[in-house]
Amino acid sequence: MPDQAPADLALLGGSLRTMNPPGGRAAALAVRAGRIVAVGRDEEVREHIGPKTRVVELRGRTVLPGFQDAHVHPIGAGLEALRCSLHDRRGLAAYLEAVAEYAERRPDTEWITGGGWSLDDFPGGTPRAEDLDRVISDRPAFLPNRDGHGAWVNTLALERAGITAETPDPPDGRIERNPDGSPSGTLHEGAAHLVEQLIPVDTEAEMLDALAWAQADLHRLGITAWQDAWVLRDMIDVYQRFAEQGRLTARVIGALWWDRTRGPDQIEPWLEVRAQGAVGRFTVTSVKLMLDGIVENFTAAMSQPYLDGSGNATSNSGIDFIEPDALADAVTRVDALGFQPHFHAIGDRAVHNALDAVAAARAANGPSDTRPHVAHIQVIHPDDIERFAPLGMVANAQPYWAVHEGQMDRLTIPFLGPDRSTWQYPFGSLLRAGARLAMGSDWSVSTADPLVQIEVAVNRVSDLHRDHEPFLPDERLTLDEALAAFTTGSAYVNHLDQETGTLEAGKLADLVVLDRDIHAPDAGPLGDARVIGTFVEGAAVHDELPT
Numbered sequence: 001m002p003d004q005a006p007a008d009l010a011l012l013g014g015s016l017r018t019m020n021p022p023g024g025r026a027a028a029l030a031v032r033a034g035r036i037v038a039v040g041r042d043e044e045v046r047e048h049i050g051p052k053t054r055v056v057e058l059r060g061r062t063v064l065p066g067f068q069d070a071h072v073h074p075i076g077a078g079l080e081a082l083r084c085s086l087h088d089r090r091g092l093a094a095y096l097e098a099v100a101e102y103a104e105r106r107p108d109t110e111w112i113t114g115g116g117w118s119l120d121d122f123p124g125g126t127p128r129a130e131d132l133d134r135v136i137s138d139r140p141a142f143l144p145n146r147d148g149h150g151a152w153v154n155t156l157a158l159e160r161a162g163i164t165a166e167t168p169d170p171p172d173g174r175i176e177r178n179p180d181g182s183p184s185g186t187l188h189e190g191a192a193h194l195v196e197q198l199i200p201v202d203t204e205a206e207m208l209d210a211l212a213w214a215q216a217d218l219h220r221l222g223i224t225a226w227q228d229a230w231v232l233r234d235m236i237d238v239y240q241r242f243a244e245q246g247r248l249t250a251r252v253i254g255a256l257w258w259d260r261t262r263g264p265d266q267i268e269p270w271l272e273v274r275a276q277g278a279v280g281r282f283t284v285t286s287v288k289l290m291l292d293g294i295v296e297n298f299t300a301a302m303s304q305p306y307l308d309g310s311g312n313a314t315s316n317s318g319i320d321f322i323e324p325d326a327l328a329d330a331v332t333r334v335d336a337l338g339f340q341p342h343f344h345a346i347g348d349r350a351v352h353n354a355l356d357a358v359a360a361a362r363a364a365n366g367p368s369d370t371r372p373h374v375a376h377i378q379v380i381h382p383d384d385i386e387r388f389a390p391l392g393m394v395a396n397a398q399p400y401w402a403v404h405e406g407q408m409d410r411l412t413i414p415f416l417g418p419d420r421s422t423w424q425y426p427f428g429s430l431l432r433a434g435a436r437l438a439m440g441s442d443w444s445v446s447t448a449d450p451l452v453q454i455e456v457a458v459n460r461v462s463d464l465h466r467d468h469e470p471f472l473p474d475e476r477l478t479l480d481e482a483l484a485a486f487t488t489g490s491a492y493v494n495h496l497d498q499e500t501g502t503l504e505a506g507k508l509a510d511l512v513v514l515d516r517d518i519h520a521p522d523a524g525p526l527g528d529a530r531v532i533g534t535f536v537e538g539a540a541v542h543d544e545l546p547t
């Protein structure tokens with residue numbers, strides 16, 4: 001018996017991947033007072049078992065550090081799920097059915113909101129107002145797509161916002177139009193805000209419910225920490241309230257929303273928020289800078305123009321939401337104040353601008369530990385791949401998107417052309433160039449399940465179409481590389497790597513138990529595996545373990 005109190009929890013006979021180093025293995029682990037006190041062979045861990053220790057015989061099942069999602073929107077996902085959610089539906093008829101059902105169920109709700117439709121269910125990714133009018137015409141409807149980069153609205157919503165043929169496109173968006181110039185029912189990027197600003201704000205009670213729902217769902221999927229990629233003042237209040245109520249079991253880093261219509265002085269009030277320090281497991285130490293839109297609606301910022309679908313160049317190369325000079329100033333300021341820059345960059349020009357901005361910050365401020373990261377990284381110019389490592393820019397990958405499916409094959413590749421299409425999601429190349437890789441879901445854009453995301457990172461084939469050909473198979477990762485990105489990689493981005501991200505004696509016992517040994521030859525597809533136990537500081541937050 002070691003010279004200390006017995007463990008609270010002992011996991012025996014498992015296939016532990018410690019991530020220390022990646023691929024590191026052990027069979028057993030003991031937890032006391034929220035921390036891992038032993039990792040190793042069964043006999044080493046058995047010494048820590050006392051009369052009150054919970055002992056779990058794993059029978060070869062995999063144990064990993066808890067997954068950390070480096071880019072996710074849980075409150076928005078929860079609000080959508082609790083409203084008119086279209087995420088589990090596909091196709092116009094199914095969407096309209098869901099809207100009609102919701103409207104009937106919620107007769108007193110003034111606005112029909114929620115969302116989650118898929119771009120590739122509509123020609124050109126642009127649904128029409130008159131279709132929505134068929135199921136809801138007496139109340140305004142505002143339904144963002146799965147990506148959150150545009151919204152489907154009905155005629156009443158357009159009327160309420162005063163959007164007509166005469167309304168100009170805002171600088172950061174586009175109103176989809178009929179040949180006569182009248183709005184057709186899809187509002188891209190900033191144009192959606194013309195309607196969105198009319199919707200009554202979410203109440204704190206609604207947001208608390210949404211967060212509770214989302215946290216339970218993320219724990220069920222093995223996630224113990226995340227970076228919320230877009231927090232506004234009201235969301236900070238909700239996280240803090242939730243934490244004060246003792247309900248926040250996840251570790252959460254909030255990324256403040258950089259308002260692109262305002263200058264660098266917007267950062268001052270945040271110093272006060274940060275100075276409050278952690279409230280429970282919630283801290284606000286990151287700043288989200290959204291640099292462009294998405295390829296599918298031609299708002300991702302590209303270094304060369306989009307093609308027209310027949311291979312001819314257009315005059316459109318997307319939108320810089322923040323001009324490069326202003327971006328360099330912003331990032332230099334953010335970094336100097338010790339906040340982490342967290343970029344959204346989809347197009348190769350946006351990625352390039354993000355790298356340039358970090359280079360400017362490094363030149364002005366010298367080295368820092370702010371750990372800038374760039375999420376999405378859909379199209380990266382090959383010359384920029386080797387810039388990540390020396391700048392200390394972390395590649396924050398959403399691996400689930402790196403597959404052949406409708407949005408890729410019909411709405412992306414024809415408009416990028418054959419060469420640029422091969423520059424997409426170059427995760428393998430980034431790793432080979434020494435870049436640090438983190439992973440996140442961007443849920444509710446797509447699934448929050450790390451196991452299916454990791455399956456895609458490894459195979460570059462959708463878990464929904466496992467017979468499809470891999471998408472750019474040279475960019476595949478090994479299973480251990482992808483697991484490391486979703487654990488240690490994201491822990492690094494979250495500045496939680498000192499305490500979490502590996503299974504090591506002394507670290508916090510944030511860990512996940514799977515229903516099988518995922519490295520076994522007969523394990524089956526990774527996405528078919530399930531999480532059967534999730535622990536935060538040794539306390540079960542999801543528990544279907546054998547007793």
Ligand SMILES: [Zn+2]
Pocket residue numbers: 071072073229442
């Ligand atoms: Zn996002």
